[in-house]
Amino acid sequence: xxxxxxxxxxxxxxxxxxxxxxxxxxxxxxxxxxxxxxxxxxxxxxxxxxxxxxxxxxxxxxxxxxxxxxxxxxxxxxxxxxxxxxxxxxxxxxxxxxxxxxxxxxxxxxxxxxxxxxxxxxxxxxxxxxxxxxxxxxxxxxxxxxxxxxxxxxxxxx
Numbered sequence: 001x002x003x004x005x006x007x008x009x010x011x012x013x014x015x016x017x018x019x020x021x022x023x024x025x026x027x028x029x030x031x032x033x034x035x036x037x038x039x040x041x042x043x044x045x046x047x048x049x050x051x052x053x054x055x056x057x058x059x060x061x062x063x064x065x066x067x068x069x070x071x072x073x074x075x076x077x078x079x080x081x082x083x084x085x086x087x088x089x090x091x092x093x094x095x096x097x098x099x100x101x102x103x104x105x106x107x108x109x110x111x112x113x114x115x116x117x118x119x120x121x122x123x124x125x126x127x128x129x130x131x132x133x134x135x136x137x138x139x140x141x142x143x144x145x146x147x148x149x150x151x152x153x154x155x156x157x158x
Contacts, residue, residue, distance in 0.1 A: 010045045016064040016088050022080045024049050027059035029154050030083075033075045034068070042066050068097065074108045077101040078153055081137065104142070105129045110156040111141040112148050127158055 022030055027048050031037070036044055045062040052058040067087050068076070076083060081101040086093045110127050111118050118125050118141070128142035139148040 010047055010060065010062055012091055013043075013045075013062050013064045013088050014091055016042070016062060016066055017068050018086045018088060019061040019063075019068075019076070019080070020058070020084045020086070021052070021055060022059040022061065022083050023055070024057035024059055026079050027061055029079045029151070030059075030061060030076060032154050033079055033157060034063075034072055036063065071108075073097055073099050074105070075157060078105065078109060078137070078139075078150065081134065101131060101134065101137075103131050105131065105139065107158050109148075109153040110158060111144060111146065112152040112156055113141060113144050113146040116141055116144040116146065118143055 019030065025048065027046055031044070031046070043064045045060075047060045049057045050060060068085060073085065076085070077099045078101075081099055083099060085097040085099065087095045087097065105128070107127050109129060111129070113119075117123050118127055125143065129139040129148060130142055132138040132140050132147070137150055139150065139153070140146065141148065
């Protein structure tokens, strides 16, 4: 392997979160789901379409001085269920967080069908999406039975 192939594309961070093994091209959706935009003060490094032996291609996100919450990990499961998340402290991996895509995703995203009962504010039902298939990810609303557009779920987060 050449020296160029081993070269690091993004520098190490002192403290923060590294999200690796994001499916190629999905990093922008991850940023949107996590509420990370151009108006935040924390530095964010984004690398897209990096060669990966395991995945063919992948995206990587590094967010300095921010650690993901469990709620954010639950959101991440809708876009990158197989991603790895590492919390960095003093330039070292302090802990690795697990993304758990359960058989039912509760109160993470609303049904994308505009006529679903869960859209009605007078019906305080929990938002429940059933995982029909994991690869590729397919979700269905527990109430109306509609298959969900996973791209639209990014805009329907609870």
